[in-house]
Amino acid sequence: MTARGLPAVARSAKAGLLAVAIFAGLAALFAFKAAAKMPDFEVYWRAGVRARAAEPLYRQEDEHFQLKYLPAFAVLSIPAGLLPLTAGKAIWFGLSAGLIPVLIAMSTRLLPRRRKPLWILGALTFVLMLKFYGHELVLGQVNLLFAVLIAAAVSLMRHGRPVACGLLVALAVVIKPYAVLFLPWLAAQREVRALMTAAAGIGVALALPALIYGVHGAVTLHVAWWETVTGSTAPNLLNADNVSLAAMFAKWLGTGGVAAAAAAAAALILLGVAAATFLRRRNVIDPAGLEAAMLLTLIPLLSPQGWDYVFLIATPAVVFLVNYERELPTVLRAITWAALAASAFSLYDVMGRAAYGRFMAWSVISLCFIVVVAALATLRGRGTA
DSSP states (O other): OOTTHHHHHHHHHHHHHHHHHHHHHHHHHIIIIITTOOHHHHHHHHHHHHHHTTOOOOOGGGGGGOOOSOHHHHHHTHHHHTSOHHHHHHHHHHHHHHHHHHHHHHHHTTOSSOOSOHHHHHHHHHHHHHHHHHHHHHHTOSHHHHHHHHHHHHHHHHTTOHHHHHHHHHHHHHHOGGGGGHHHHHHHTTOHHHHHHHHHHHHHHHHTTHHHHHHHHHHHHHHHHHHHHHHTHHHHTTOTTBOSHHHHHHHHHOSSHHHHHHHHHHHHHHHHHHHHHHHTGGGSSOOHHHHHHHHHHHHHHHSTTOBGGGGGGGHHHHHHHHHHGGGSOHHHHHHHHHHHHHHHHOOHHHHOHHHHHHHHHTTHHHHHHHHHHHHHHHHHHTTOO
């Protein structure tokens, strides 16, 4: 072997060792932290088993772990239900872990201009979002998949592929129904083909359960889904991990009409900020990435059952702020970094029971991501992104 070939071999060896180390770390994390948990994946697995047998999906006896996803989600979960539960958990854990670098990489590609090296963007974003990624993996959730689908849809739209974009948005709606927030965004851009494709895809998804349950059975399932989602909202508002605006004001003001009105007003203000941000898109060359990042950040705040770990879908927003942080006004820049740090390092094991309990009871994490929304709006106002 020539001397010139040695560096290449060394790089390959380092890459191989890194891959082995990552695999070993993930295997250890699964074995010691996730294998006995992943309760949300168990919900999906059980839904797949029930759908295959045409059994009722939404049952009171499931209590906190009721299925709250569309019936089409259960149909798509049938392959998972064919696997032994432990094997299914291991496969989903590995796939979800693999989606983390994919999401970060796709988020960097949404930037109109990159101001920082990729490794800095990736490393800082990973550290700032690690808490949420870890929680996602231990629960066995699908938010990483959801975020990747939306990021991919936006990227496809930017590259002139509206049909593929619409199909991914439709699939995202099946995974998490609050992806419907992206339909008016497509309409506002006059992306007619993407919008029509997404609408058609959602229609197919709504009809899909009829293949197993029949038309009447599919209608019954959708009614049961709606009753389950709406009926479980109020009891979850005071849950410490609920980060929605509805939960924030319920914790501050108590449950009732005053808190509900305050949450509705705050939601309208944030949607107004998103609309104003959209209206200023003519000031930038490539506006879609920041707008999508803002909408993703808003989802956990607007959804009445937005749990803290769902903020991982704000990964594109964090990438934008890390990349363009020097474009923010000095005070807002300091507040934004403080908000990102507070959300990233508010860990139960670090803060202790009492401090962490107060942090979540005061909805500080919700305020942190409202700051993120404000920072994104400021970047648009300055014509940065």
